[in-house]
Amino acid sequence: MSATTLPAPAMPTARLHLSYWLGAGALAVALILLLRLIGNEYGWYAGYFVLQYVVLAAAWNILGGYAGYVNFGAAGFMATGSYTTIVLYEALGLGVIPGILGAAVVAGLLGLGTGYLTLRLRGVYFSIATLSLSVVLQTIVVNWDYVGGSRGAYIIRPMEVPPFASYGEYIFVVMLVLAVIAVGIGRTVEFSRLGRGLQAIRDNERAAEAVGVPTLRLKLIATTLSGALMGVAGAPLPFYAGYLNPEGAFNLAYAVNAIAMPLIGGAGTWLGPVIGAVLLATLQQAATVTISSALNLWIVGWMLVIFVALFPRGILGWFRRR
Amino acid sequence: MSGGILLRAERVGKRFGGFVALQDIDLELRAGERLGLIGPNGSGKSTFVNCISGDFAAHDGQVTLGGQKLDGLKPHRRARLGLARTFQLPQPFTSLTVLENVRVPLLFAGEAANATRRAMECLEQVELAAKADKLPRELTQVEQRRLELARAIALRPQLLIADEAMAGLSHAEVDQILALLRRLNAAGTAVIMIEHIMRAVTEFSERLIVFVAGRKIADGAPREVLALPEVEGAYLGRQ
Ligand SMILES: Nc1ncnc2c1ncn2[C@@H]1O[C@H](COP(=O)(O)OP(=O)(O)OP(=O)(O)O)[C@@H](O)[C@H]1O
Ligand SMILES: [Mg+2]
Numbered sequence: 261m262s263a264t265t266l267p268a269p270a271m272p273t274a275r276l277h278l279s280y281w282l283g284a285g286a287l288a289v290a291l292i293l294l295l296r297l298i299g300n301e302y303g304w305y306a307g308y309f310v311l312q313y314v315v316l317a318a319a320w321n322i323l324g325g326y327a328g329y330v331n332f333g334a335a336g337f338m339a340t341g342s343y344t345t346i347v348l349y350e351a352l353g354l355g356v357i358p359g360i361l362g363a364a365v366v367a368g369l370l371g372l373g374t375g376y377l378t379l380r381l382r383g384v385y386f387s388i389a390t391l392s393l394s395v396v397l398q399t400i401v402v403n404w405d406y407v408g409g410s411r412g413a414y415i416i417r418p419m420e421v422p423p424f425a426s427y428g429e430y431i432f433v434v435m436l437v438l439a440v441i442a443v444g445i446g447r448t449v450e451f452s453r454l455g456r457g458l459q460a461i462r463d464n465e466r467a468a469e470a471v472g473v474p475t476l477r478l479k480l481i482a483t484t485l486s487g488a489l490m491g492v493a494g495a496p497l498p499f500y501a502g503y504l505n506p507e508g509a510f511n512l513a514y515a516v517n518a519i520a521m522p523l524i525g526g527a528g529t530w531l532g533p534v535i536g537a538v539l540l541a542t543l544q545q546a547a548t549v550t551i552s553s554a555l556n557l558w559i560v561g562w563m564l565v566i567f568v569a570l571f572p573r574g575i576l577g578w579f580r581r582r
Numbered sequence: 583m584s585g586g587i588l589l590r591a592e593r594v595g596k597r598f599g600g601f602v603a604l605q606d607i608d609l610e611l612r613a614g615e616r617l618g619l620i621g622p623n624g625s626g627k628s629t630f631v632n633c634i635s636g637d638f639a640a641h642d643g644q645v646t647l648g649g650q651k652l653d654g655l656k657p658h659r660r661a662r663l664g665l666a667r668t669f670q671l672p673q674p675f676t677s678l679t680v681l682e683n684v685r686v687p688l689l690f691a692g693e694a695a696n697a698t699r700r701a702m703e704c705l706e707q708v709e710l711a712a713k714a715d716k717l718p719r720e721l722t723q724v725e726q727r728r729l730e731l732a733r734a735i736a737l738r739p740q741l742l743i744a745d746e747a748m749a750g751l752s753h754a755e756v757d758q759i760l761a762l763l764r765r766l767n768a769a770g771t772a773v774i775m776i777e778h779i780m781r782a783v784t785e786f787s788e789r790l791i792v793f794v795a796g797r798k799i800a801d802g803a804p805r806e807v808l809a810l811p812e813v814e815g816a817y818l819g820r821q
Contacts, residue, residue, distance in 0.1 A: 463677050464674070467669065467673035467733075469661075470666075475658065476656075
C-alpha cells in the first residue's frame, strides 16, 4: 500500500476544491454529450459498469490506500448497499435515489461496527476478518426470504425518467454523479487533516499515537466513510439490472477489483483508483462483450501480477517517482 | 530551572508472560529537571518509557503527570498532556516529507492554522530546515534522529524522554544532539535521557538513576551514583 505524498498543495485549498468540482462537472457533462452523440443504449450500460467501479475503488482507497488497512470484504459492503435498495423497494416502494441514501447509512453503520470490532487487528488479521464478514452477510441473505433468498429479487423499474431519453441514460447519470461525489470525497480526505492522520497511521501507527494522533478515532471515521461509499456503489445495481441475487451481489469480482483497481492506478492517491477502475473495468467490459465474462478475474489477476512486478506503486506512483 | 513535581511513577512494574521486565520503580521528576537513566541492555529502560507513554495497555503501579493520573489514557492523550518520547529506533512517517512529519502532531493539537510555520521552527531548532522537502529515507542517521526530536518537541512538551537518541553517532554528532537537548531544557522542558554513552549522560544530567534487571538500584547525583560499587558491578564486563 505504498504511496508517495505530494508536496502540500501550493494553491489555497478552497480554490483547489472548486477547481475539482468544476473540472469534474465539465468532464461529466462532456461524457453525457458524447454518449448521446454515439446514441447507442449499450453505451449507457457499459458506462455504468465502469463508473460503479470508480465509486467502489475510490471508497476502498479511503481505508486501504490512505490508512493501509486492506479490506477484503468490499463485496459484502457493496451487497449491503444493493440489498438496502431491495428492502426499501419491497417495503416502501422506494426508488433508486432513496435506495442510495439508505445504502450510505446502512453500509456506513456496518463499516463503523466492523471497524469497532476489528481495528485492533493489524495487517492480515484485519483483512481476514473483513473477508469473513462478507461470507457471513452472504449466508444471511441467502437464507432471508424477504429479499428473495438464493433465488433473488426482481425490481420493476420505470420505463423512463424524464428528462432522460431512456432509463439506461438515467441510471448512468446517477452513477456518474455518485462517481464525481465519491472521488471528490476521497480527494477532500487526501488534502485534509484526516488524510494526513491516516497516512501517518499507514506509515507507523505507534509513532502516530506517540505524537498525538487519535488513531482509533481516525480509523473508525475511515471505515465508516469507506463502508458508506462502497454501499453507495452497490445501491443502484438492482435498478440497473432489474434483478438481484446473492451470487451477483456478492460477486468475488467486486472484492478483487476493489483492491486491484486502486493498487494498479496508485493507492493512497485520489486519482489512482479512478485510473485503475477505468482501465480495468473497460478491459473487463470489452472482454465480456467479445469473449466471455469468465475472463474478467483472469484479466485482473494478470494485470496485478504485471503491475506488482513492474509498477509497485501503481501507474501514478510510477509517474511521480523521484 | 527545576520546579514542582512533574512526573511521579509509583511502584511501576511490567511482566511479559512470566518474565518480570520491570519491578517496583518509584520515580519523582521535577519540572525542568535533567535526568539520566542508565542500565545494561535489557534492564528495562525502554519498557519503563513505554509504561509512562501509554504504549502498554496495562502495567502495575501508577503514573501521574502534573498531578493528573495517566493510567488508562492512550498515548495520544498523554502526548497532548505534554509528554513526548522518541523511539530507540527512529520511527518516521516514511511516505511523508520531513516537514509533513513534523506537521502531523501540530494538525491534531489545534495548531492546524499555523502548522507549517511551527513545523519549520522545530526543524530550524534541530537544524533540519534545509531538508524540509526530503523524504526520511534520504536523511543520514543523525538527521533521522533529529527529525525524531523535531517531531517530539513540536507539541512543546513539559517532558521529553529521549530513548538512546545518540546511539551510533560520532563524537561531533553526539555533541550536536546534546546541545539541542540543552537548549530545549533551558526553555523549560524536563528531559529524561536514556543513554549508553556515559560521557553524554554525565555531561548532561543533574541526576542519574540506574536500572539493573528491571529494578532501580541507584538514584542521585551522577558522580556519587557512578562511584557506587553495585553500579560499577552492573557494568563490569560491558565496558
Ligand atoms: N514486548 C515485549 N515482549 C516480551 N519481552 C519484552 C518486550 N519488550 C521488552 N521485553 C524484554 O524486557 C526486557 C527489558 O527490555 P527493554 O527493551 O526495556 O531493555 P532496555 O533497558 O531498553 O535495553 P537496551 O539498552 O538494549 O535498549 C528485555 O529482556 C526484553 O527482552
Ligand atoms: Mg532500550
